[in-house]
Amino acid sequence: MTTIKVSSTNQINKRVIATKCPVTFTLHKIGGRWKPLIINCLLTGTKRYGELRKAIPAITEKMLIQNLKELEADELIIREAKPVVPPHVEYSLTECGEELRPVLLSMKQWAFKHNV
DSSP states (O other): OOOOOTTSHHHHHHHHHHHHOHHHHHHHHHOSSSHHHHHHHHTTSOEEHHHHHHHSTTSOHHHHHHHHHHHHHTTSEEEEEESOSSOEEEEEEOHHHHTTHHHHHHHHHHHHHHOO
């Protein structure tokens, strides 16, 4: 990833907007092309990395790893690595991530109603 200049005006403006507007804050945390799909997959329970790859076939490995790291940093998912060979890594929603269930279900209902 490229380094982001934290002190830039653009980054400061992004932080101000993301913290002042609840909708923008939420979209900042779960927005993008892949995060909603990943969260949606995890709503059905804990998944291994390979299961997520199969569930979202259009995502590249790089993007999946990057989005998983961002969701983990935002404390929406938990990454649990088990000390076995071969590596066994599982992802699940945190309590905070689980609270997104009604939000995503509402978004699905809206999409079914208006995506004619």
